[in-house]
Each structure stands twice: as C-alpha cells, then as structure tokens.
Amino acid sequence: MTTFDTAVVIGRFQPFHKGHATLLNTALSRAQRVVVVLGSAYRARDAKNPFTWEERAAMIGLTLSEADRARVSYLPVRDLYDDKRWQAAVSAGIAERSDGTPEKIALVGFNKDASSYYLGLFPDWEYIAAPREHEVDATDLRRVMFEGEDEDATSALLAGLTHPKIHHYLRGWLRQSFVAGLRAEHAAIVRYKRAWKSAPFEPIFVTVDAVVKAAGYVLLVQRGGDMGKGLWALPGGFLEPRERLLQSAIRELREETGLATLTVTLEAAFKEVAVFDHPDRSQRGRTITHAHFFDLGNTRLPEVTGADDAALAQWMPIEAIAGMEEQIFEDHFAVLDRFLGIRT
Structure with missing residues (x-):
C-alpha cells in the first residue's frame, strides 16, 4: 500500500x-x-x-x-x-x-x-x-436539525448518524438563540421549493442586482425576509416578464432603497454588467443573476430608505466591506469583490 x-x-x-x-x-x-x-x-x-x-x-x-x-x-x-x-x-x-x-x-x-x-x-x-x-447525507442531518419539533426525538435521530461527542456538541449548539432564525429560513426555503414542485421542469430563476458606488461608499440593504434576515445584501430581485435587464435593475434599486437619483443619471453612471451563475450560489434553487455596476462618482450621497424586501438601506464605506464578509448574504461578497476589488 x-x-x-x-x-x-x-x-x-x-x-x-x-x-x-x-x-x-x-x-x-x-x-x-x-x-x-x-x-x-x-x-x-x-x-x-x-x-x-x-x-x-x-x-x-x-x-x-x-x-x-x-x-x-x-x-x-x-x-x-x-x-x-x-x-x-x-x-x-x-x-x-x-x-x-x-x-x-x-x-x-x-x-x-x-x-x-x-x-x-x-x-x-x-x-x-x-x-x-x-x-448518511449532511442535507438530511440539517433537515433533522431544523425540522424536528421535539428535542428528544431530534437528538435520537442525530445520535444514530454522528459520533457521540458530535451528538453532544449538536445538542448544545441547537439551543443557541440564532438557531431560531436558521429554522425559519429553512422553513421558508422548503415552502419556496414546494410552490414550484409541480412544474414540469426544475425552474431556473433570473434575477438582477445593483452595485452602486459613490464617493467611496457602496449602497447595501439589510434583508427583512426569512431568507437571510438581518444580513447585508445588494439591492435586487427577480426579472419581470416584459423587462430588459437594466430596466429591471433600476426598478429593483428604487423599490428597495428609494434612491433619490434620476433614471437618466443612473443610466449615465452604468458601467458594466456581469453574470453570476454558479449552480450553488442560492439556496432557493438555480438562480442566475446579472449584477449591474453604477458609479456615481465623487458626489454627495443621495438619500436612501429601506422598503419592499429591505428592512434598511444604507451607504457603507467600501473600506469596511472586507470586514463584513460573514454578515453578507449568499455570494454578494463575491459580487462586490468583482466590481470593487475588496480583496486586492
């Protein structure tokens, strides 16, 4: 050997x-x-x-x-x-x-x-x-962890699939306060996927996101729904049937942040679009997003306010983003890095 x-x-x-x-x-x-x-x-x-x-x-x-x-x-x-x-x-x-x-x-x-x-x-x-x-599959273990309503029954199932010391570790871990939010997110994802279960083909979703830079800041929203609740994200959402991509990105940007900037100004500030299509980038299923980069230049920061799916909208110093990686939703840190060079 x-x-x-x-x-x-x-x-x-x-x-x-x-x-x-x-x-x-x-x-x-x-x-x-x-x-x-x-x-x-x-x-x-x-x-x-x-x-x-x-x-x-x-x-x-x-x-x-x-x-x-x-x-x-x-x-x-x-x-x-x-x-x-x-x-x-x-x-x-x-x-x-x-x-x-x-x-x-x-x-x-x-x-x-x-x-x-x-x-x-x-x-x-x-x-x-x-x-x-x-x-044994980790997906099944997470289902046991987040769907089990009876602590003893959940513990018994985990005991058969994990090392005794990990079983003990998980029992303590599941009692932490943040686990309730993970349970709610898991339930929301289950409901989301169930709604599409009868479709003849597994759906592929098309979304848009907006990376808006101004005077050394980038515009982020804090998510308000169960999926990623409390995490920072780029303003964005699903493409509507009759929209062009840029039109959709500007609409979602306005709906979630109330950005007080004229459409003609945003169109002039638009620099490029990049596609993010990794199959595992979103828990919701195969979701392909088109991230639009707008650079408003060295201007006074326009007023913003969180609305729609966003609990809060806020201008963040770009220099602070590197320290926020563990607070950012899904792959949005990678999107920010692509346009702003966070890790370089």
Whole structure:
C-alpha cells in the first residue's frame, strides 16, 4: 500500500457525520499528515451553511485521539464561485503547509454525485476512493436539525448518524438563540421549493442586482425576509416578464432603497454588467443573476430608505466591506469583490 506525505480531505462538513469520518480515517491510514479543507468558510450562517469553519474544525477534533489531532490541520477556503481560483487557493494552502521539499500528496474522497466534480480538479494528486460505509447525507442531518419539533426525538435521530461527542456538541449548539432564525429560513426555503414542485421542469430563476458606488461608499440593504434576515445584501430581485435587464435593475434599486437619483443619471453612471451563475450560489434553487455596476462618482450621497424586501438601506464605506464578509448574504461578497476589488 502506497503511503503519502500528505493526504487531503475536502468538504463542507455541515455538519461532520459518520460518512465524513470514513474519509478522515482513510486519510489518516495513508499519510502521516492530513489537511482537512473546510469549504464555504468566512460566509454568513444560513440554513445550508449553519456552522462556522471554526465550529466544524472543533467538531472534527472531538472525534480524534490526541495523537491524531496532532496529525490533522485545517485549511479554511472561502467560496470563490470560480473553479480555477478555488483550485489555486486550495493548492496554495496545501503548499504552504510543506517544508518546500517535493511531496507525495493524496486526495481522499468519494464521488457522491455531480457535486463531487471538484475531486477532478487536482490531477497532480493521487486520488484515493474511500469506501462509503454509511448512507448518511449532511442535507438530511440539517433537515433533522431544523425540522424536528421535539428535542428528544431530534437528538435520537442525530445520535444514530454522528459520533457521540458530535451528538453532544449538536445538542448544545441547537439551543443557541440564532438557531431560531436558521429554522425559519429553512422553513421558508422548503415552502419556496414546494410552490414550484409541480412544474414540469426544475425552474431556473433570473434575477438582477445593483452595485452602486459613490464617493467611496457602496449602497447595501439589510434583508427583512426569512431568507437571510438581518444580513447585508445588494439591492435586487427577480426579472419581470416584459423587462430588459437594466430596466429591471433600476426598478429593483428604487423599490428597495428609494434612491433619490434620476433614471437618466443612473443610466449615465452604468458601467458594466456581469453574470453570476454558479449552480450553488442560492439556496432557493438555480438562480442566475446579472449584477449591474453604477458609479456615481465623487458626489454627495443621495438619500436612501429601506422598503419592499429591505428592512434598511444604507451607504457603507467600501473600506469596511472586507470586514463584513460573514454578515453578507449568499455570494454578494463575491459580487462586490468583482466590481470593487475588496480583496486586492
């Protein structure tokens, strides 16, 4: 059996369950050092990503012996919605953990479904297919966590699917105050998808968003509905049947912020549009958005007020956005970064 210097395990682990433990144990059996790549790091909590990367690392650590904990390190990687950039970020993070000498690296995983395509992004690493010993899915676990009304019944279901120490961890975690908001969001998403269940084809939604820059500020709204309630987002919404994209972006901008700027001024300030189409960018389903960038220049900030789906509209200093990543809805931080260069 070939042994490796480093074995890599990649996942979101939302939460870490017995199937994930099989991956980790396989990696520990094949290499002295193991790096667990924690995907979807640095993002706001939501019903699909309820645990921070630190919480996930803590859960994994609970399942390990003291000796194995010393062999495992964690690499948090944010969602970049760009496979080449994401692959480069993971590869760079693994390289930083070596001493500079050439290493034999293994990637441990199993091809669950189409979402496992990322396993093919690392051709220089040897792929090791781990056995699938447990028919358990994190999606089902989250459903148990957020739909269970009886604490004891929920606990009993989780006990059969997770390590005893993680089961204990989850019991305490589910009692935290923010979990009520995650439950409400989960329920809203279930209702949303149920409304489209009878459609002959799975729907693909088209939306628009507006990135409005002025005098070193960008215009954001605070979401008021159950999905992403309290998180900061770009003003935007669904394209209506008879609208052009730019017309729709300006309409949504006005409806959610009351932006006191003439349409002719906004049209003159429009610089470019970019499409964001990652299949997993929205919990609502396949949602393709067209983000419109407006630059009003070094002008006095127009008055705004939250309305429609927005509880609040506010001009935010662009220099503050980098520190707000974990407070921003879905992929809107990536959209802001695309136009404003937040991380550069």
